[in-house]
Amino acid sequence: MLRKLSSIVFWVFAILTVAEGVDRSLFKTCDQSSFCRRLRKYEQNQSPYLLDLPHLEVNYQNIEVPLLNSDFPNVTLRLTLTAIVGNIFRVTINEVNGLHPRFVPQYALNGEPQVAKLEVLDKSAESLTVKSGDNKVILTAKPLKLEFFHRESLVSAVNENGLFAFEHYRTKPAESETDLQIKDDPGAWEENFKSHHDSKSRGPSAISTDFTFPGAQRVYGLPEHGDRLALRTTTKGGQDPYRLYNLDVFEYELDTTTALYGAIPVIYALGPKHTAGIFWHNAAETWVDITNSKDANVVSSLVNLVSGSKGEPHVDVRFMSESGVLDFFFLIGPTLKDAVKQYTSLTGVHALPQLFTLGYHQSRWNYNDQEDVQTVVARFDEHNLPLDNMWLDIEYTEGKKYFTWDQKKFPTPENMIQNLTSTGRKLVVIIDPHIKRESGYFLHEDALKYDLYVKNKDGTVYEGWCWPGASSYLDFYNPATRDYYKKLYGFDTFKGTTHDVWIWNDMNEPSVFNGPEATMPRDCLHYGGWEHREVHNEYALTHTMVTHEGLLLRSPHRRPFILTRGHFAGSQRYSAVWTGDNDAKWSHLAASIPMCLSEALGAMSFCGADVGGFFHNPEVELLQRWFQAAIWLPFFRQHAHIDTRRRESYLYTEEEINRIRMALRLRYAHLPLWYTLFWEQETGGEPVIRPLVYHYPADENVLDIDNELLVGHSVLARPIVEPGESSVEIYLPGDKKAKWYDLEDFKLYRAGSHRLPVNLDRHLVFYRGGTIVPRKDRPRRSSQAMRHDPFTLYVALDDLNSASGALYVDDYESFDYKDKKYLYLHFNFEKNVLSSKLIDKTDYATQEWIERIVILGPPPGITGAKLVSKSVGTVTLETFYDAEGWSLTIRKPGVTIREPFKVTLI
Ligand SMILES: *[C@@H]1O[C@H](CO)[C@@H](O)[C@H](O)[C@H]1NC(C)=O
Numbered sequence: 001m002l003r004k005l006s007s008i009v010f011w012v013f014a015i016l017t018v019a020e021g022v023d024r025s026l027f028k029t030c031d032q033s034s035f036c037r038r039l040r041k042y043e044q045n046q047s048p049y050l051l052d053l054p055h056l057e058v059n060y061q062n063i064e065v066p067l068l069n070s071d072f073p074n075v076t077l078r079l080t081l082t083a084i085v086g087n088i089f090r091v092t093i094n095e096v097n098g099l100h101p102r103f104v105p106q107y108a109l110n111g112e113p114q115v116a117k118l119e120v121l122d123k124s125a126e127s128l129t130v131k132s133g134d135n136k137v138i139l140t141a142k143p144l145k146l147e148f149f150h151r152e153s154l155v156s157a158v159n160e161n162g163l164f165a166f167e168h169y170r171t172k173p174a175e176s177e178t179d180l181q182i183k184d185d186p187g188a189w190e191e192n193f194k195s196h197h198d199s200k201s202r203g204p205s206a207i208s209t210d211f212t213f214p215g216a217q218r219v220y221g222l223p224e225h226g227d228r229l230a231l232r233t234t235t236k237g238g239q240d241p242y243r244l245y246n247l248d249v250f251e252y253e254l255d256t257t258t259a260l261y262g263a264i265p266v267i268y269a270l271g272p273k274h275t276a277g278i279f280w281h282n283a284a285e286t287w288v289d290i291t292n293s294k295d296a297n298v299v300s301s302l303v304n305l306v307s308g309s310k311g312e313p314h315v316d317v318r319f320m321s322e323s324g325v326l327d328f329f330f331l332i333g334p335t336l337k338d339a340v341k342q343y344t345s346l347t348g349v350h351a352l353p354q355l356f357t358l359g360y361h362q363s364r365w366n367y368n369d370q371e372d373v374q375t376v377v378a379r380f381d382e383h384n385l386p387l388d389n390m391w392l393d394i395e396y397t398e399g400k401k402y403f404t405w406d407q408k409k410f411p412t413p414e415n416m417i418q419n420l421t422s423t424g425r426k427l428v429v430i431i432d433p434h435i436k437r438e439s440g441y442f443l444h445e446d447a448l449k450y451d452l453y454v455k456n457k458d459g460t461v462y463e464g465w466c467w468p469g470a471s472s473y474l475d476f477y478n479p480a481t482r483d484y485y486k487k488l489y490g491f492d493t494f495k496g497t498t499h500d501v502w503i504w505n506d507m508n509e510p511s512v513f514n515g516p517e518a519t520m521p522r523d524c525l526h527y528g529g530w531e532h533r534e535v536h537n538e539y540a541l542t543h544t545m546v547t548h549e550g551l552l553l554r555s556p557h558r559r560p561f562i563l564t565r566g567h568f569a570g571s572q573r574y575s576a577v578w579t580g581d582n583d584a585k586w587s588h589l590a591a592s593i594p595m596c597l598s599e600a601l602g603a604m605s606f607c608g609a610d611v612g613g614f615f616h617n618p619e620v621e622l623l624q625r626w627f628q629a630a631i632w633l634p635f636f637r638q639h640a641h642i643d644t645r646r647r648e649s650y651l652y653t654e655e656e657i658n659r660i661r662m663a664l665r666l667r668y669a670h671l672p673l674w675y676t677l678f679w680e681q682e683t684g685g686e687p688v689i690r691p692l693v694y695h696y697p698a699d700e701n702v703l704d705i706d707n708e709l710l711v712g713h714s715v716l717a718r719p720i721v722e723p724g725e726s727s728v729e730i731y732l733p734g735d736k737k738a739k740w741y742d743l744e745d746f747k748l749y750r751a752g753s754h755r756l757p758v759n760l761d762r763h764l765v766f767y768r769g770g771t772i773v774p775r776k777d778r779p780r781r782s783s784q785a786m787r788h789d790p791f792t793l794y795v796a797l798d799d800l801n802s803a804s805g806a807l808y809v810d811d812y813e814s815f816d817y818k819d820k821k822y823l824y825l826h827f828n829f830e831k832n833v834l835s836s837k838l839i840d841k842t843d844y845a846t847q848e849w850i851e852r853i854v855i856l857g858p859p860p861g862i863t864g865a866k867l868v869s870k871s872v873g874t875v876t877l878e879t880f881y882d883a884e885g886w887s888l889t890i891r892k893p894g895v896t897i898r899e900p901f902k903v904t905l906i
């Protein structure tokens with residue numbers, strides 16, 4: 001949610017100058033960012049860096065080599081190479097005895113990565129070869145180069161183009177120093193020098209290097225950007241590199257590489273033979289240049305690629321960060337799936353969410369008062385529109401003071417919450433990191449007393465403008481702040497709340513209305529003496545991390561739910577994300593799919609976009625289409641700006657409501673699938689939603705498809721994101737034998753392109769032949785009401801008339817699943833027999849059972865079925881075909897899911 005224009009005197013001038021859309025002048029281009037401009041001017045193939053291999057140290061866990069810069073003989077860097085379990089290498093380059101310590105992100109990694117064995121195969125003064133498992137690294141001394149090999153084939157070369165840079169901290173440049181790069185850009189030194197707070201010592205400290213991926217055809221990753229899934233070439237046509245700098249961008253634009261609210265510095269380079277990735281472990285402002293050789297008239301930057309494959313496709317990626325240690329993880333792959341799992345193994349997964357979080361969320365800035373909340377829920381119920389959660393934006397607070405309630409509008413929150421949760425719904429309320437500077441506000445007074453705020457460079461408390469007016473910002477790097485803040489979520493401090501109230505952490509980029517680029521000045525100081533520039537992209541992660549601790553402390557037996565806007569690598573361990581303040585436009589509906597797919601490749605599967613668009617009023621057709629699309633993204637919430645008209649689904653005509661209701665019901669019917677996928681995501685590290693390229697990397701047709709998505713590997717959705725469509729193109733992937741079933745009528749389609757007629761009711765959704773999808777088809781008003789409902793299994797047969805699938809079930813809310821109180825079932829259909837068995841040795845005393853089995857693409861001539869299980873014995877079941885013979889329904893198996901069973905078609 002963004003600023004309310006009228007209330008912020010400071011901001012009015014800046015905003016009123018823009019009629020509509022982002023004010024580009026507020027946000028820096030590469031050219032306006034001194035380090036980006038400076039680094040981009042580097043010339044290729046003139047690298048002054050060399051490894052001092054005779055001084056190599058081979059340690060128990062890694063190797064270390066001095067790295068020298070021939071232009072600065074007195075400065076020594078040290079390169080450390082470590083092998084990490086699971087086909088990953090880590091390379092760290094830091095200054096030896098630098099004037100200032102350099103920052104490494106503190107919370108992105110899910111613990112210290114586990115080190116693997118590294119062997120030196122060969123060494124000389126010119127080069128060094130080391131090996132770990134099937135992988136090899138060759139380090140060349142002069143100029144510096146690292147080449148990564150998997151099973152003897154070259155995957156990537158570092159500093160191939162000679163763009164490695166490591167600006168060392170120093171006192172003023174000596175006259176004699178020949179810093180070519182800075183000399184080329186007069187003023188750069190002074191500018192940087194001035195922008196650093198300690199003018200006695202700090203100066204430019206940027207880092208950069210290039211990676212070349214021979215054979216690569218596309219690169220993916222680097223969320224968050226309002227751009228396509230496959231990343232574009234940025235080094236031609238005056239484009240800017242992709243920028244990673246968490247910002248609160250007002251009415252953001254699409255098809256651009258500019259920064260948004262989150263920054264996940266992971267990238268994957270995909271080729272027909274090999275896919276590898278890089279996790280650039282840095283929290284400072286970062287720009288990433290991409291050159292894909294497929295984009296004609298890009299002059300090949302490869303002068304002497306080892307493989308000699310100069311004419312072959314390749315991609316060059318160059319990371320540039322303002323400061324910090326140069327630290328990256330090389331994800332060897334060899335498939336996209338492997339590389340994503342490698343990244344996830346480093347930064348963690350979403351813990352299994354409570355089931356209700358996968359239901360429908362109704363939000364608005366703002367529900368006026370507690371009666372309003374009650375009425376909205378009642379009207380959803382009157383219209384049989386399923387709903388799980390109500391949300392309260394900033395106006396519920398007393399004067400934007402978090403952890404308080406507006407006494408006039410919300411005089412009895414306990415009563416409101418009691419009424420809400422008695423209908424099986426939950427409440428989510430907003431808590432932002434800025435704190436109102438008002439004497440008498442306990443939080444502000446405590447923060448001053450215990451010294452919990454971010455500071456100015458002179459050590460005084462930093463003050464900026466945000467929702468409450470004059471605000472200060474909690475410094476979550478300070479252990480005292482964390483300790484204090486997490487306790488605020490307790491019931492004694494956050495009065496009126498219960499175990500059914502969850503949290504929305506917004507504005508945590510952080511947003512500062514009057515700050516540079518609407519965020520915190522870079523020279524502000526955090527605990528430990530770190531400048532804000534060092535930690536910027538990690539700040540939101542620290543906020544959600546502490547909220548997460550607080551919620552666990554408050555409700556130790558419930559899985560926390562937090563939604564965040566700002567995010568970084570590792571944020572998935574604590575929160576879901578949404579794509580921020582989008583617009584009620586068709587283009588923003590379309591963008592929600594690639595944006596969330598990109599997040600999912602960054603291990604942030606729990607992603608969604610505000611249904612209908614945050615700003616402005618969606619036309620009804622757009623709103624309906626938005627619902628039909630949003631049910632296929634993991635996080636499903638409607639939200640709207642305070643200046644928009646009400647758009648709760650019951651406000652439309654019967655026909656329109658019905659269309660929205662059908663979409664909601666389809667979402668709720670698939671909750672067992674979503675829940676199972678989240679469990680598999682936690683245990684196996686695979687994203688919940690996936691671009692087609694994730695499962696079909698060898699199919700060149702899918703490389704750029706980002707208007708379709710896969711839910712797990714069983715559902716393919718192709719949302720309609722244009723107005724007035726009467727037919728649309730869809731691509732169904734797979735080999736010639738692949739089968740896909742249309743969810744509307746179970747009609748069979750083969751892989752390939754199809755143009756299909758559509759109308760306003762049409763959902764283009766397909767089940768993949770070969771999978772079994774568990775559903776709960778009884779319409780209910782919330783996920784809570786569906787808890788004990790029976791399942792319908794949709795068995796979509798492949799070319800060999802077989803299929804398989806899984807179902808995960810537990811109590812849907814507690815941590816008992818960690819003590820083996822769950823059921824994880826595997827279903828298999830083969831030779832006309834469907835069997836169910838438990839995968840893990842666990843039990844959960846559920847009442848859920850199987851109500852129906854629907855076979856898509858069934859064999860002909862079936863007259864019935866026989867069920868065998870321990871408790872039911874052997875019973876005969878009725879079956880019937882639909883009119884076209886496209887599906888066969890087996891009626892009432894009536895068997896519990898707790899025990900194995902077999903159903904044989906007869
Ligand atoms: C480099 O180090 C030498 C020896 O320590 C010293 O005499 C010289 O002044 C240094 N040069 C620079 C440019 O700092």
Ligand SMILES: *[C@@H]1O[C@H](CO)[C@@H](O)[C@H](O)[C@H]1NC(C)=O
Nearest residue numbers: 370371374412415416417419
């Ligand atoms: C809670 O429900 C009761 C009974 O319907 C109603 O009288 C009361 O006003 C409700 N409270 C709130 C805060 O909405």
